[in-house]
Amino acid sequence: MRFIRTGAGACAVVILLAGCGGGDGGGGGGEVASGGTFTMAMDADPGNLDPQMSPASNVFQLSAFAYDSLVHLADDGTVVSGLASDWAVDGTEVTLTLGDGVTCADGSPFTAADAAANISYVADPANESPLLGTYLPPGATATADGSTLTITLAEPAPFVLQGLASIPMVCASGLADRSVLADETRGTGPYELTEVVPGDRITYTLREGYTWGPDGATTAEEGMPDQVVVQVVPNATTAANLLLSGGLNAATVLGPDAQRLVESDLFASTLDAVLGEMWFHQQEGRPGADPAVRRALTQALDLDELQSVLTGGTGGPATTLATAAPVACPGDSVSGALPTGGLDVARQTLDDAGWTAGPDGTRTKDGTPLELTFIYNSGLGSGGAAAAELAAATWQELGAEVSMSGQDDTALLQTVFGSGNWDVTWLALNVSSPDQLVPFFSGPAAPEGNNFSRIANADYEEGVARAAAMAGAEGCDEWLAAEANLIEAADVVPFANQSASTFGSGAEFDSGAVAVVPTTIRMLAD
Structure with missing residues (x-):
């Protein structure tokens, strides 16, 4: 999963989880020139x-x-080579053969034993990796024999290879001392981290001799930059201006600023993603623990209007929870399940549940006022802020006291997974297969697990059990039905999709599992 943020940064996928799709949305097509520095924006440290x-x-x-990951996904969902040159899935056994000559940035070889150690680290619940359950099925174990990695699953997993495509592999020196990974890299990738200036920039330097990228991509291709500088640019308007002036080579921008860039005929790599997704904190003692509150807060909103405001009129309604291309289970689990009705219906829902309005209009139940701490991703830009204001005003009209704040990507994750001081959040998860979302809708609550909303939906869990027992896409109907149970209960409310563009100036690139796939960057001649 990637948590989508849509300011001047990386793929709204988030994340991620699991490609984002890509394509040329305009501009580009010039002569390439090797070397130089590729500068891209990121909206938060x-x-x-x-x-x-x-x-x-x-x-x-x-x-x-x-x-690098063991395998990668092509735009059409096909599994292609990464560190592994061959792979097979047979029931609960996954075997992968590592390619020859793979080396870490320090020159040491990367072996199947190293890959097994990576899988074992992520698989150990004590390590609290958020990749466990999302990209690696719980209970998985790994062994190595020569160049062969064998992963044994606790039970069949329909999209296990798609998950492995999203697990970065760490070299032996990083596994031995993970503290160095906070501000250094120990990997096999096409670039090596060479500078970190907190709050300002991160610099990577090209590796020579790299030949094991996605489907055999190398760093010897003409047009590859010698350096990549990732600049922290919190403001989307600033990022757009820098693109137009040549101060940036890449940035993901939405809303009015994106329209300016489209009209300037810049190169654009475009992806489809969930942009608006609402969650309620269901911890005991918080308003969201009451199903009637979740339902009423959702019913009160005009979701079509919110979608239009959020996306500047360029988006559309959500259809499924797993939307990042290549989508494993296309369909519509959303439209027929959303709680709707408007303010009058929402008022009746709260009345029936014992939330009564006082003389000032504020609702209380058993002496407790309906107070909401509403946080949203500031990377959603001006459209996100306007939509959040509209939602807060509607809830206040319903009888809630609302305090709201926009938080950047890093701060928002720290709040929902750390302090837990929130009641409603807009935080979009973008994955390609529905099994990757299971730990966010069930299982251990944060910080022990990924279930940051503390959701417990028996109908969803029963549906997941049926779907997971089926092979791959054969279980898609069950997966979509399980998702619908979450939406009907207002456990999660997806309300806006959008095609998000990462714009390029003086460079071209593809979007895949991230906004900018490193091995596809091509610098353009002046």
């Missing part, structure tokens, strides 16, 4: 850079420069 210890899309993007 990512903090700790350990590639296996953060679900943030910023970290996921940065990891792509310095780390």
Whole structure:
């Protein structure tokens, strides 16, 4: 999963989880020139850079420069080579053969034993990797024999290879001392981290002799930059201006600023993603623990209007929870399940549940006022802020006291997974297969697990059990039905999709599992 943020940064996927799709949306097509520096924007300082210890899309993007996964996904969903040259899945056994000559940035070889150690680290619940359960099925074990890695699953997993495509592999020196991974890299990727200036920039330097990228991609291709500088640019308007002036080579921008860039005929690599997704904190004692509150807060909103405001009129309604291309289970689990009705219906829902309005209009139940701490991703830009204001005003009209704040990607994740001081959040998860979302909708609550909303939906869990017992896409109907149970209960409310563009100036690139796939960057001649 990648947590989508849509300011001047990496793929809204987040994340991630699991490609984002790509394509030329305009501009580009010039003569390439090798060397030079490729500068891209990121909307927040990512903090700790350990590639296996953060679900943030910023970290996921940065990891792509310095780390590889065992396999990759092509735009059409086909599994292609990465560190592994061959692979097979037979029931609960996954075997992968590592390619010859793979080396870490320090020159040491990367072996099947190293890959097994990576799988074992992520698989150990004591390590609290957010990749466990999302990309690696719980209970998996790994062994190595020569160049062969064998992963044994506790039970069949329908999309196990898709998950492995999103697990960065760390070299032996990083596994031995993970503290160095906070601000250094120990990977096999096409670039090596060479500078970190907190809050300002992160610099990577090209590796020579790299030949094991996605489907055999190398760093010897004409047009590859010698350096990549990732600049922290919190403001989307600033990022757009820098693109137009040549101060940036790449940035993901939405809203009015994106329209300016489209009209300037810049190169654009475009992806489809969930942009608006609402969650309620269901911890005991918080308003969201009451199903009637979740339902009423959702019913009160005009979701079509919110979608239009959030996306500047360029988006559309959500259809499924797993939307990142290549989508494993296309369909519509959303439209028929959303709680709707408007303010009058929402008022009746709260009345029936014992939330009564006082003289000032504020609702209380058993002496407790309906107070909401509402946080949203500031990377959603001006459209996100306007939509959040509209939602808060509607809830206040319903009888809630609302305090709201926009937080950047890093701060928002720290709040929902750390302090837990929130009641409603807009935080979009973008994955390609529905099994990757299971730990966010069930299982241990944060910080012990990924279930940051503390959701417990028996109908969803029963549906997941049926779907997971089926092979791959054969279980898609069951997966979509399970998702619908979550939406009907207002456990999660997806309300806006959008095609998000990462714009290029003086360079071209593809978007895949991240906004900028490192091995596809091509610098353009002046």
